[in-house]
Amino acid sequence: MNDHISILNNFFMNYLDNLIENNIASDINKKNISLDYISKNKKGHISSNFLLIIKKKIIIDNFDIESDIKTKIKSIEFVDYISVDKGFINIFIKKKYLLNQLIDILNNEKNYPNIKIGNNKNINIEFVSANPTGPIHVAHIRGAVFGDVLTNILKKTGFNITKEYYVNDAGSQIEILGNSLFKRYCQLFNVDIEIDDNEYPGEYLIDIARKLAEKDKDKWIDNNSKERKNYFENYSIKILIECIKDDLKLIGIEFDQFSYESHIVEKNLIEKLFKILEKNNLIYEGVLEKPKSDDSDDWEPRKQLLFKSSKLFDNQDRAFQKSDKSWTYFANDSAYHYDKFLRNYDKLINIWGSDHIGYISRMKSLVYSLSNNENYFNVLTCQIVRLIKNNQIVKMSKREGNFVTLRDLYNSVGKDALRYFMVSTKNETAMDFDLDKVIEKNKDNPVFYCQYAFARASSVINKAKDLNIIYSHEKDKKYLSINYISEKEWDIILKLLAYQYLLLQCSINHEPHRITNYLEDLASLFHTFWNMGNAEKSLRFIDEENINITKTKILWLQCFKVVFKNAFEIIGIEAPENM
RNA sequence: GUGCCCGUAGCUCAGUAGGAUAGAGCACCAGAUUCCUAAUCUGGGGGCCGUGAGUUCGAAUCUCGCCGGGCACGCCA
Known part of the structure; x- marks a missing residue:
């Protein structure tokens, strides 16, 4: 990025380094320096608290930091003028420079926004991972969309992402699933058999049973072999995963990789993982304390294989092995995360529902014991949707x-x-x-509100194209002038130019929701300006008698479209040319 | 009892490295359309930012206590 915001940001950082190197100021936490680039109070295009932060840190007498920094900021080529008010530095950017940035966006539309903070680092994002015991439902959707949009943001900011879905196809619930399917299958042949309380009652299993019955007829009816059991389990998982994939595709979500718990088990990764944990003294035979939950009356102390997670981030140790010597869910999940670790990603991100918050600290402990890096493994949670x-x-x-x-x-x-x-x-x-x-199709509905703004902008641009008064090439530059742009439009332009910073923030903080807030603000500014054209003809976009003014307005409107289209792509929604 | 998350306008939510007078939308009231899409816009009222302390030039934001809501706390996945 090479715009006024990042140049000013670098300026402040370098200026600070110089002060420190020359023993003019003592060190400060750079994070405290803010650069407000969508200043609401309009005291400047860009505002900074730099002086407020640095004032107390000046260690030599008679150093007039304010006039020193003012002089240096003024010498930056694109700075128009600056003022200091209540300790804040308010900087105004030359409008010519802002206009040129709009032109840059159009000239490099394909690479916009050009943010490369990811440095092509490889990140694995595991999300949804709903158990294949039924169709995807409302509890999974938020995590699914959140993960997908976050992926888009990270990709746009220079990361390589692998989207992964973990299929729990090895637990006892899969046995129950297979058994439920078998019962449905039998019912089709009028066998008198009921679905139990702990089994899966959903109608989807009847559909699957029907498919199976069509294919195999009644050949499994009286078969209670291991083979029949495996067959029903595998068949139900296969069909349900296909169903899950199809459902996710409806809302534009596709995964790069599906990993199966059963494969992890086959690979014997648990043994290898335990060797590492043994080396680090993180695994032992022991007895857990009685749990604090209300319904733990039937609990009794037993010796079992434990993970010493309390030594790391957890408040207690966790079981790897049940008393019957079989592995716990946590053990297999640990092996799965070990598998991901072995695949050499630079970072792992997991997206879980809020009901798994209590599980985070043990998995974080496990992955930390492999990576020795607190930032390597990151769990983001989604709260419930009602x-x-x-x-x-x-x-x-x-x-x-x-x-x-x-x-x-x-x-x-x-x-x-x-x-x-x-x-x-x-x-x-x-x-x-x-x-x-x-x-609803009105402003109650922000999706509609934003898409409508986009459609309106498109309709103006299409009309301008027909009249051949559009900015299309560098040679059109000579027709443009900052004098044709009203204050209201500069507000919109400044906001447009802040788009890449917004994306940067979304990427760094893993916060997709900021995009929609930004879009709604921008759409509102646009609709307001549009309506100003109703009252005041000179503010309308297209004025065939003033071609140059029109070209200048259309220039920023084209950028408006670029930004919206980009944001819509990230969110994964349509960008309608007309509605 | 313990851990994590949340508490901002009547409602749904922004406000995120602490920053200037806390913002939107809905709802309510009053208005704008011979005109690029009125599916839009303009104006108005509405706030102890749960609460009490602390940190500091400055707190909705950070720390601690309390109140209220959610989630999770065997060897269930």
């Missing part, structure tokens, strides 16, 4: 298996609304998803 219909919470129960599925939601609200809303609220905040509101 569905609202007719102003009431939609009730769902695990027992009844009546979760609203992804496919249902897709059918009722569509891909764009689903993706936009799932990612527009901070992932750690619980949110309500109002099924009625998200399909």
